[in-house]
Amino acid sequence: MTDGSNKLNLLEDLLAKAKAKGADTADAVYIESQSLAVAQRLGNPEKLERSESADIGLRALVGKRQAIVSSSDSSPEALEELVERVIAMAKAVPEDPYCGIADPDQLATEIHDIDSFDPSEPSAETLVDWANRAEEAARAIDGITNSEGAEAGWGQATVSVAATNGFAQTYSGSHYSLSASVLAGEGTAMERDYDYTGAVYAEDLMSPEEIGRSAGEKAVKRLNPQKAETAQVSVIYDPRVSRGIVGHLASAINGSSIARDTSFLKDQMDQQIFGDNINIYDDPHRPRGLRSKPFDGEGVANQKRKIIDGGTLTTWILDLRSSRQLGLETTGHASRGTGSPPSPSATNVYLEPGSQSPTELMSDIKAGLYVNELIGMGINGLTGDYSRGAAGFWIENGELTYPVSEITIAGNLKDMFRNLTPADDLEFRYGVDAPTLRIDGMTLAGK
Secondary structure, X not given: OOOHHHHHHHHHHXXXXXXXXXXXXXXXXXXXXXXXXXXXXXXXXEEXXXXXXXXXXXXXXXXXXXXXXXXXXXXHHHHHHHHHHHHHHHHHOOOOOOOOOOOHHHEOOOOOOOOOOOOOOOOHHHHHHHHHHHHHHHHXXXXXXXXXXXXXEEEEEEEEEEEOOOOEEEEEEEEEEEEEEEEEOOHHHOEEEEEEEEEOOHHHOOOHHHHHHHHHHHHHHOOOOEOOOOEEEEEEEOHHXXXXXXXXHHHHOEHHHHHOOOOOOOOOOOOEOOOOOOOEEEOOOOOOOOOOOOOOOOOEOOOOEEEEEOOEEOOOEOOHHHHHHHOOOOOOOEEOOOOOOOEEOOOOEEEOOOOEOHHHHOOOOOEEEEEEEEEEEEEOOOOOEEEEEEEEEEEEOOEEEEEEEEEEEEEEHHHHHHOXXXXXXXXXXXXXXXXXXXXXXXXXXXX
Protein backbone atom coordinates (compact mmCIF):
# COMPACT_ATOMS: atom_id res chain seq x y z
CA MET A 1 0.00 0.00 0.00
CA THR A 2 1.11 3.55 -0.66
CA ASP A 3 2.16 5.91 2.09
CA GLY A 4 -0.73 7.60 3.93
CA SER A 5 0.82 11.07 3.66
CA ASN A 6 0.88 10.77 -0.14
CA LYS A 7 -2.85 10.03 -0.17
CA LEU A 8 -3.59 12.97 2.10
CA ASN A 9 -1.53 15.27 -0.13
CA LEU A 10 -3.52 14.08 -3.12
CA LEU A 11 -6.82 14.71 -1.31
CA GLU A 12 -5.79 18.17 -0.15
CA ASP A 13 -4.80 19.11 -3.71
CA LEU A 14 -8.22 17.88 -4.83
CA LEU A 15 -9.98 19.99 -2.19
CA ALA A 16 -8.01 23.08 -3.21
CA LYS A 17 -9.08 22.58 -6.82
CA ALA A 18 -12.72 22.16 -5.74
CA LYS A 19 -12.57 25.42 -3.79
CA ALA A 20 -10.98 27.19 -6.74
CA LYS A 21 -13.76 25.93 -9.03
CA GLY A 22 -16.56 27.24 -6.80
CA ALA A 23 -17.10 24.88 -3.87
CA ASP A 24 -17.84 26.60 -0.57
CA THR A 25 -16.68 23.52 1.36
CA ALA A 26 -15.65 20.01 0.39
CA ASP A 27 -14.38 16.74 1.75
CA ALA A 28 -12.76 13.72 0.16
CA VAL A 29 -12.00 10.11 0.98
CA TYR A 30 -9.42 7.74 -0.49
CA ILE A 31 -9.88 4.00 0.15
CA GLU A 32 -7.17 1.62 -0.94
CA SER A 33 -7.77 -2.08 -0.36
CA GLN A 34 -6.44 -5.55 -1.08
CA SER A 35 -8.05 -8.93 -0.51
CA LEU A 36 -7.40 -12.61 -1.03
CA ALA A 37 -9.96 -15.39 -0.73
CA VAL A 38 -9.87 -19.13 -1.31
CA ALA A 39 -12.47 -21.90 -1.16
CA GLN A 40 -11.82 -25.63 -0.99
CA ARG A 41 -14.35 -28.45 -1.30
CA LEU A 42 -13.59 -32.12 -0.79
CA GLY A 43 -9.91 -31.22 -0.85
CA ASN A 44 -10.09 -29.52 -4.24
CA PRO A 45 -9.85 -25.79 -5.06
CA GLU A 46 -13.18 -24.07 -5.76
CA LYS A 47 -12.12 -20.43 -5.68
CA LEU A 48 -9.00 -18.31 -5.67
CA GLU A 49 -9.66 -14.58 -5.87
CA ARG A 50 -7.38 -11.62 -5.36
CA SER A 51 -8.46 -8.02 -5.73
CA GLU A 52 -6.83 -4.63 -5.37
CA SER A 53 -8.62 -1.31 -5.57
CA ALA A 54 -7.98 2.36 -5.02
CA ASP A 55 -10.99 4.68 -5.09
CA ILE A 56 -11.38 8.40 -4.51
CA GLY A 57 -14.63 10.11 -3.54
CA LEU A 58 -15.07 13.88 -3.61
CA ARG A 59 -18.03 15.68 -2.05
CA ALA A 60 -18.48 19.36 -2.92
CA LEU A 61 -20.97 21.75 -1.33
CA VAL A 62 -22.18 24.92 -3.00
CA GLY A 63 -24.42 26.68 -0.52
CA LYS A 64 -26.88 24.03 0.67
CA ARG A 65 -26.41 21.87 -2.41
CA GLN A 66 -24.07 18.89 -2.42
CA ALA A 67 -22.85 16.29 -4.89
CA ILE A 68 -20.53 13.30 -4.70
CA VAL A 69 -18.42 11.85 -7.50
CA SER A 70 -15.99 8.94 -7.29
CA SER A 71 -13.20 7.60 -9.48
CA SER A 72 -10.61 4.81 -9.49
CA ASP A 73 -8.34 6.89 -11.74
CA SER A 74 -6.01 9.21 -9.84
CA SER A 75 -4.23 10.68 -12.84
CA PRO A 76 -4.13 14.50 -12.94
CA GLU A 77 -6.45 14.57 -15.96
CA ALA A 78 -9.02 12.30 -14.28
CA LEU A 79 -8.96 14.33 -11.07
CA GLU A 80 -9.42 17.56 -13.00
CA GLU A 81 -12.49 16.06 -14.65
CA LEU A 82 -13.70 14.78 -11.27
CA VAL A 83 -13.66 18.30 -9.86
CA GLU A 84 -15.41 19.79 -12.89
CA ARG A 85 -18.14 17.17 -12.70
CA VAL A 86 -18.82 17.42 -8.98
CA ILE A 87 -19.05 21.22 -9.05
CA ALA A 88 -21.44 21.14 -12.00
CA MET A 89 -23.61 18.58 -10.24
CA ALA A 90 -23.59 20.46 -6.93
CA LYS A 91 -24.85 23.59 -8.66
CA ALA A 92 -27.70 21.68 -10.32
CA VAL A 93 -29.16 19.52 -7.52
CA PRO A 94 -31.92 20.62 -5.11
CA GLU A 95 -30.96 22.20 -1.81
CA ASP A 96 -30.52 20.03 1.27
CA PRO A 97 -30.87 22.18 4.41
CA TYR A 98 -29.09 19.59 6.58
CA CYS A 99 -25.97 18.85 4.52
CA GLY A 100 -22.54 20.18 5.40
CA ILE A 101 -19.14 19.21 6.73
CA ALA A 102 -18.11 19.32 10.39
CA ASP A 103 -17.26 22.49 12.28
CA PRO A 104 -13.60 22.62 13.36
CA ASP A 105 -14.53 22.13 17.04
CA GLN A 106 -16.29 18.84 16.21
CA LEU A 107 -13.22 17.26 14.64
CA ALA A 108 -11.17 14.47 16.19
CA THR A 109 -7.92 15.85 17.59
CA GLU A 110 -6.81 12.80 19.60
CA ILE A 111 -6.35 9.83 17.29
CA HIS A 112 -6.73 6.67 19.36
CA ASP A 113 -4.59 3.58 18.81
CA ILE A 114 -7.18 0.92 18.02
CA ASP A 115 -4.66 -1.76 16.98
CA SER A 116 -6.73 -2.45 13.88
CA PHE A 117 -4.00 -3.50 11.45
CA ASP A 118 -2.09 -6.76 11.20
CA PRO A 119 0.84 -5.98 8.85
CA SER A 120 1.33 -9.61 7.87
CA GLU A 121 -0.06 -10.80 4.54
CA PRO A 122 -0.86 -14.50 4.09
CA SER A 123 0.02 -16.41 0.96
CA ALA A 124 -2.65 -18.20 -1.03
CA GLU A 125 -1.01 -21.46 0.10
CA THR A 126 -1.51 -20.53 3.75
CA LEU A 127 -5.20 -19.82 3.25
CA VAL A 128 -5.64 -23.04 1.26
CA ASP A 129 -3.98 -24.95 4.10
CA TRP A 130 -6.36 -23.39 6.65
CA ALA A 131 -9.41 -24.24 4.54
CA ASN A 132 -8.26 -27.82 3.91
CA ARG A 133 -7.54 -28.41 7.60
CA ALA A 134 -10.94 -27.02 8.61
CA GLU A 135 -12.80 -29.17 6.08
CA GLU A 136 -10.83 -32.29 6.97
CA ALA A 137 -11.58 -31.81 10.65
CA ALA A 138 -15.27 -31.40 9.87
CA ARG A 139 -15.43 -34.45 7.60
CA ALA A 140 -13.69 -36.54 10.26
CA ILE A 141 -16.72 -36.21 12.54
CA ASP A 142 -18.75 -39.43 12.55
CA GLY A 143 -21.99 -38.87 10.65
CA ILE A 144 -20.72 -36.23 8.22
CA THR A 145 -21.49 -37.39 4.68
CA ASN A 146 -20.75 -34.43 2.43
CA SER A 147 -19.30 -30.95 2.43
CA GLU A 148 -20.21 -27.54 1.13
CA GLY A 149 -16.56 -26.63 1.58
CA ALA A 150 -14.41 -24.31 3.62
CA GLU A 151 -13.35 -20.75 2.88
CA ALA A 152 -10.50 -18.60 4.13
CA GLY A 153 -9.99 -14.92 3.45
CA TRP A 154 -7.83 -11.92 4.21
CA GLY A 155 -8.19 -8.25 3.48
CA GLN A 156 -6.73 -4.91 4.41
CA ALA A 157 -7.71 -1.34 3.68
CA THR A 158 -6.33 2.13 4.27
CA VAL A 159 -8.85 4.93 4.66
CA SER A 160 -7.79 8.57 4.26
CA VAL A 161 -10.19 11.44 4.96
CA ALA A 162 -9.57 15.15 4.36
CA ALA A 163 -11.82 18.21 4.36
CA THR A 164 -11.64 21.96 3.88
CA ASN A 165 -12.23 22.39 7.63
CA GLY A 166 -8.62 21.32 8.18
CA PHE A 167 -9.15 17.63 8.94
CA ALA A 168 -6.67 15.20 7.37
CA GLN A 169 -6.09 11.72 8.82
CA THR A 170 -5.43 8.15 7.71
CA TYR A 171 -5.91 4.76 9.36
CA SER A 172 -5.61 1.14 8.25
CA GLY A 173 -7.51 -2.01 9.08
CA SER A 174 -7.17 -5.72 8.36
CA HIS A 175 -9.44 -8.75 8.57
CA TYR A 176 -8.99 -12.52 8.49
CA SER A 177 -11.80 -15.05 8.22
CA LEU A 178 -12.26 -18.81 8.11
CA SER A 179 -15.43 -20.91 7.81
CA ALA A 180 -16.52 -24.47 7.14
CA SER A 181 -19.92 -25.87 6.18
CA VAL A 182 -20.75 -29.58 6.03
CA LEU A 183 -23.68 -31.96 5.75
CA ALA A 184 -24.73 -34.94 7.84
CA GLY A 185 -27.15 -37.75 7.02
CA GLU A 186 -28.37 -39.14 3.71
CA GLY A 187 -30.92 -38.28 1.04
CA THR A 188 -33.83 -36.12 2.14
CA ALA A 189 -32.77 -36.48 5.78
CA MET A 190 -29.57 -34.48 5.33
CA GLU A 191 -28.83 -31.52 7.58
CA ARG A 192 -26.15 -28.85 7.25
CA ASP A 193 -24.39 -26.54 9.69
CA TYR A 194 -21.29 -24.38 9.83
CA ASP A 195 -18.90 -22.47 12.01
CA TYR A 196 -16.98 -19.26 11.42
CA THR A 197 -14.19 -17.20 12.90
CA GLY A 198 -13.09 -13.68 12.04
CA ALA A 199 -10.42 -11.41 13.51
CA VAL A 200 -8.25 -8.38 12.84
CA TYR A 201 -5.09 -10.38 13.55
CA ALA A 202 -4.41 -13.86 12.22
CA GLU A 203 -3.24 -14.98 15.65
CA ASP A 204 -6.70 -14.26 17.11
CA LEU A 205 -8.53 -16.67 14.79
CA MET A 206 -9.86 -19.94 16.11
CA SER A 207 -7.81 -22.84 14.75
CA PRO A 208 -8.93 -24.55 11.53
CA GLU A 209 -9.36 -27.82 13.43
CA GLU A 210 -11.59 -26.16 16.03
CA ILE A 211 -13.77 -24.58 13.35
CA GLY A 212 -14.04 -27.84 11.44
CA ARG A 213 -14.88 -29.99 14.47
CA SER A 214 -17.48 -27.49 15.61
CA ALA A 215 -19.13 -27.35 12.18
CA GLY A 216 -19.24 -31.15 11.95
CA GLU A 217 -20.60 -31.66 15.45
CA LYS A 218 -23.28 -29.01 14.94
CA ALA A 219 -24.46 -30.66 11.70
CA VAL A 220 -24.69 -34.14 13.25
CA LYS A 221 -26.68 -32.83 16.21
CA ARG A 222 -29.33 -31.51 13.81
CA LEU A 223 -30.16 -34.94 12.34
CA ASN A 224 -33.74 -36.23 12.57
CA PRO A 225 -35.42 -32.96 13.53
CA GLN A 226 -39.01 -32.85 14.70
CA LYS A 227 -41.69 -30.19 14.49
CA ALA A 228 -42.83 -28.48 17.64
CA GLU A 229 -46.37 -27.72 18.74
CA THR A 230 -47.64 -24.14 18.47
CA ALA A 231 -47.30 -22.54 21.90
CA GLN A 232 -46.14 -19.58 23.98
CA VAL A 233 -42.63 -20.46 25.14
CA SER A 234 -39.36 -19.16 26.50
CA VAL A 235 -36.72 -19.00 23.77
CA ILE A 236 -32.97 -19.29 24.32
CA TYR A 237 -30.93 -17.55 21.61
CA ASP A 238 -27.49 -19.02 20.88
CA PRO A 239 -24.79 -16.29 20.62
CA ARG A 240 -24.53 -16.63 16.86
CA VAL A 241 -28.16 -15.51 16.55
CA SER A 242 -28.56 -13.47 19.75
CA ARG A 243 -26.41 -10.73 18.23
CA GLY A 244 -29.27 -10.13 15.80
CA ILE A 245 -31.37 -8.79 18.67
CA VAL A 246 -28.69 -6.16 19.36
CA GLY A 247 -28.54 -5.45 15.63
CA HIS A 248 -32.29 -4.77 15.56
CA LEU A 249 -31.82 -2.24 18.36
CA ALA A 250 -28.99 -0.52 16.48
CA SER A 251 -31.17 -0.24 13.37
CA ALA A 252 -34.10 1.13 15.37
CA ILE A 253 -32.02 3.92 16.95
CA ASN A 254 -30.24 4.85 13.72
CA GLY A 255 -30.56 8.60 13.25
CA SER A 256 -31.79 8.27 9.67
CA SER A 257 -34.74 6.12 10.79
CA ILE A 258 -35.53 8.49 13.66
CA ALA A 259 -35.38 11.55 11.39
CA ARG A 260 -37.64 9.84 8.84
CA ASP A 261 -40.07 8.84 11.62
CA THR A 262 -39.82 5.18 10.60
CA SER A 263 -38.66 3.53 13.84
CA PHE A 264 -40.75 1.82 16.51
CA LEU A 265 -38.46 3.45 19.10
CA LYS A 266 -38.87 7.01 17.77
CA ASP A 267 -40.52 8.27 20.99
CA GLN A 268 -38.52 6.17 23.47
CA MET A 269 -35.50 8.39 24.20
CA ASP A 270 -34.74 8.39 27.95
CA GLN A 271 -37.35 5.66 28.42
CA GLN A 272 -36.75 2.22 29.92
CA ILE A 273 -37.03 -0.29 27.08
CA PHE A 274 -35.06 -3.19 28.64
CA GLY A 275 -34.89 -4.62 32.13
CA ASP A 276 -32.92 -2.50 34.61
CA ASN A 277 -30.01 -4.98 34.53
CA ILE A 278 -29.33 -4.50 30.80
CA ASN A 279 -26.42 -2.40 29.51
CA ILE A 280 -25.47 -2.13 25.84
CA TYR A 281 -22.37 -0.34 24.56
CA ASP A 282 -21.02 1.01 21.29
CA ASP A 283 -17.22 1.16 21.38
CA PRO A 284 -15.36 2.42 18.27
CA HIS A 285 -12.01 2.30 20.07
CA ARG A 286 -11.99 -1.33 21.22
CA PRO A 287 -8.49 -2.67 20.40
CA ARG A 288 -8.63 -5.20 17.57
CA GLY A 289 -12.37 -4.67 17.24
CA LEU A 290 -13.82 -5.75 13.91
CA ARG A 291 -15.61 -2.40 13.51
CA SER A 292 -13.14 -0.14 15.31
CA LYS A 293 -12.11 3.22 13.88
CA PRO A 294 -10.28 6.17 15.45
CA PHE A 295 -12.67 8.80 14.05
CA ASP A 296 -15.87 8.71 12.06
CA GLY A 297 -16.36 9.13 8.32
CA GLU A 298 -16.72 12.91 8.65
CA GLY A 299 -13.58 13.33 10.75
CA VAL A 300 -15.67 13.79 13.88
CA ALA A 301 -14.41 12.57 17.25
CA ASN A 302 -16.01 9.30 18.35
CA GLN A 303 -16.09 7.61 21.74
CA LYS A 304 -17.41 4.65 23.69
CA ARG A 305 -21.09 5.17 24.51
CA LYS A 306 -23.51 3.34 26.79
CA ILE A 307 -26.50 3.33 24.47
CA ILE A 308 -28.61 1.34 26.95
CA ASP A 309 -27.92 2.22 30.58
CA GLY A 310 -29.78 0.13 33.15
CA GLY A 311 -32.41 -0.62 30.52
CA THR A 312 -32.84 3.04 29.50
CA LEU A 313 -32.21 4.31 25.97
CA THR A 314 -29.66 7.13 26.19
CA THR A 315 -28.76 8.10 22.61
CA TRP A 316 -29.44 7.82 18.91
CA ILE A 317 -26.77 6.74 16.39
CA LEU A 318 -26.12 10.04 14.58
CA ASP A 319 -24.02 11.55 11.84
CA LEU A 320 -23.96 15.28 11.06
CA ARG A 321 -26.95 15.31 8.72
CA SER A 322 -29.31 13.29 10.94
CA SER A 323 -28.23 15.24 14.03
CA ARG A 324 -29.09 18.53 12.30
CA GLN A 325 -32.48 17.14 11.29
CA LEU A 326 -33.17 16.26 14.91
CA GLY A 327 -31.68 19.40 16.41
CA LEU A 328 -29.01 17.40 18.25
CA GLU A 329 -25.23 16.97 18.28
CA THR A 330 -23.66 14.25 16.17
CA THR A 331 -22.54 11.17 18.09
CA GLY A 332 -19.63 10.56 15.70
CA HIS A 333 -21.21 7.60 13.91
CA ALA A 334 -20.83 8.69 10.28
CA SER A 335 -19.86 5.90 7.92
CA ARG A 336 -19.07 6.39 4.25
CA GLY A 337 -17.72 4.97 1.05
CA THR A 338 -16.41 6.85 -1.97
CA GLY A 339 -19.64 7.06 -3.95
CA SER A 340 -22.31 8.18 -1.49
CA PRO A 341 -22.74 10.75 1.27
CA PRO A 342 -22.07 9.84 4.91
CA SER A 343 -24.76 8.00 6.85
CA PRO A 344 -25.00 6.90 10.49
CA SER A 345 -23.80 3.43 11.42
CA ALA A 346 -22.93 1.72 14.70
CA THR A 347 -19.44 0.35 15.41
CA ASN A 348 -18.59 -2.41 17.92
CA VAL A 349 -21.93 -2.93 19.67
CA TYR A 350 -22.28 -5.45 22.47
CA LEU A 351 -24.68 -6.42 25.23
CA GLU A 352 -23.04 -6.72 28.64
CA PRO A 353 -23.09 -10.30 29.96
CA GLY A 354 -25.22 -11.35 32.90
CA SER A 355 -24.29 -13.53 35.88
CA GLN A 356 -25.86 -16.89 34.95
CA SER A 357 -24.36 -19.57 32.73
CA PRO A 358 -26.41 -20.66 29.69
CA THR A 359 -27.23 -23.88 31.57
CA GLU A 360 -28.50 -21.93 34.57
CA LEU A 361 -30.41 -19.58 32.28
CA MET A 362 -32.63 -22.38 30.97
CA SER A 363 -32.66 -24.62 34.05
CA ASP A 364 -36.26 -23.73 34.99
CA ILE A 365 -37.74 -23.98 31.47
CA LYS A 366 -40.19 -26.89 31.45
CA ALA A 367 -40.81 -26.64 27.70
CA GLY A 368 -39.08 -24.18 25.41
CA LEU A 369 -36.87 -23.64 22.40
CA TYR A 370 -33.11 -23.23 21.96
CA VAL A 371 -32.52 -21.39 18.66
CA ASN A 372 -29.24 -21.54 16.76
CA GLU A 373 -30.44 -20.66 13.26
CA LEU A 374 -32.81 -17.96 12.01
CA ILE A 375 -34.20 -17.72 8.49
CA GLY A 376 -35.67 -14.74 6.65
CA MET A 377 -35.91 -11.09 7.63
CA GLY A 378 -39.44 -10.67 8.99
CA ILE A 379 -38.79 -7.48 10.93
CA ASN A 380 -41.09 -4.46 10.67
CA GLY A 381 -38.97 -1.46 11.65
CA LEU A 382 -42.02 0.77 11.98
CA THR A 383 -43.97 -1.41 14.43
CA GLY A 384 -41.30 -3.69 15.89
CA ASP A 385 -43.19 -6.82 14.82
CA TYR A 386 -40.82 -9.79 14.64
CA SER A 387 -41.31 -13.09 12.80
CA ARG A 388 -38.46 -15.39 11.79
CA GLY A 389 -38.13 -18.93 10.58
CA ALA A 390 -36.07 -20.88 13.09
CA ALA A 391 -34.32 -24.16 13.86
CA GLY A 392 -32.65 -25.45 17.00
CA PHE A 393 -33.39 -27.81 19.88
CA TRP A 394 -36.36 -28.47 22.12
CA ILE A 395 -35.87 -27.78 25.81
CA GLU A 396 -37.53 -30.08 28.36
CA ASN A 397 -37.02 -29.58 32.09
CA GLY A 398 -34.01 -27.36 31.49
CA GLU A 399 -32.22 -29.78 29.14
CA LEU A 400 -31.69 -29.82 25.37
CA THR A 401 -33.44 -32.87 23.96
CA TYR A 402 -34.15 -33.32 20.23
CA PRO A 403 -33.55 -31.05 17.21
CA VAL A 404 -36.49 -29.07 15.81
CA SER A 405 -36.96 -27.34 12.46
CA GLU A 406 -39.61 -25.82 10.19
CA ILE A 407 -40.94 -23.52 12.88
CA THR A 408 -41.51 -19.80 13.21
CA ILE A 409 -40.92 -17.65 16.28
CA ALA A 410 -42.75 -14.35 16.60
CA GLY A 411 -43.25 -11.43 18.93
CA ASN A 412 -42.74 -7.70 19.09
CA LEU A 413 -39.27 -6.28 19.69
CA LYS A 414 -40.55 -3.93 22.40
CA ASP A 415 -41.86 -6.91 24.38
CA MET A 416 -38.77 -8.97 23.55
CA PHE A 417 -36.45 -6.25 24.82
CA ARG A 418 -38.37 -6.03 28.11
CA ASN A 419 -38.33 -9.80 28.62
CA LEU A 420 -34.67 -10.39 27.82
CA THR A 421 -32.14 -11.98 30.18
CA PRO A 422 -28.44 -12.39 29.24
CA ALA A 423 -26.09 -15.23 30.18
CA ASP A 424 -22.44 -14.80 31.14
CA ASP A 425 -20.82 -16.11 27.92
CA LEU A 426 -20.18 -12.97 25.86
CA GLU A 427 -17.43 -13.36 23.24
CA PHE A 428 -16.35 -10.72 20.72
CA ARG A 429 -16.65 -12.59 17.42
CA TYR A 430 -18.67 -10.55 14.95
CA GLY A 431 -18.54 -6.79 15.63
CA VAL A 432 -22.13 -6.86 16.91
CA ASP A 433 -22.11 -9.30 19.81
CA ALA A 434 -24.30 -10.64 22.59
CA PRO A 435 -24.13 -13.56 25.03
CA THR A 436 -26.70 -16.32 25.08
CA LEU A 437 -30.08 -14.64 25.62
CA ARG A 438 -33.35 -15.82 27.13
CA ILE A 439 -36.55 -14.16 25.95
CA ASP A 440 -39.79 -15.19 27.65
CA GLY A 441 -43.23 -15.10 26.13
CA MET A 442 -42.42 -15.77 22.47
CA THR A 443 -44.98 -17.29 20.12
CA LEU A 444 -43.81 -20.48 18.46
CA ALA A 445 -45.75 -21.54 15.35
CA GLY A 446 -45.24 -25.20 14.55
CA LYS A 447 -47.48 -28.08 13.56
